[in-house]
């Protein structure tokens with residue numbers, strides 16, 4: 001009984017694919033207009049949690065969550081954000097897809113539109129809604145590993161026959177190798 005449970009778990013784990021949930025259209029769009037009229041120093045925390053999000057057409061994450069603290073400053077609204085999620089990547093060793101967890105944090109200032117001297121290129125729109133999706137994507141992209149590896153002990157592919165050595169042992173590997 002326990003063996004069969006274990007077996008099911010393995011199957012489910014290796015076949016895991018993101019659940020086809022309906023993606024929220026603007027997952028990181030928030031209404032910050034009310035903070036514009038608050039005294040300097042006022043802040044508000046927003047939290048985000050989604051089974052899956054698409055931050056841009058080519059950037060999708062599962063198990064997404066994060067927080068954004070928005071603070072009223074003399075120049076505008078300061079965003080201090082922390083985001084994390086899982087990215088579907090291809091392992092450079094075994095070429096299998098796997099879920100890589102990544103996280104990023106950043107601080108960006110959204111300036112009042114009337115300030116000509118604004119150092120930031122981000123402005124608070126007339127409707128008081130800001131969308132953090134592209135910022136989050138840009139910062140999370142920086143955290144994406146250059147050489148993604150599914151797990152530190154990944155054995156990769158056989159140099160001779162190309163089988164995935166995490167799943168099987170081929171004749172080339174079975175031979176004892178003296179090091």
Ligand SMILES: [Zn+2]
Pocket residue numbers: 091092093094095096149150151154155156
């Ligand atoms: Zn691998």
Ligand SMILES: [Zn+2]
Pocket residue numbers: 158159160161162163170171172173
């Ligand atoms: Zn082989």
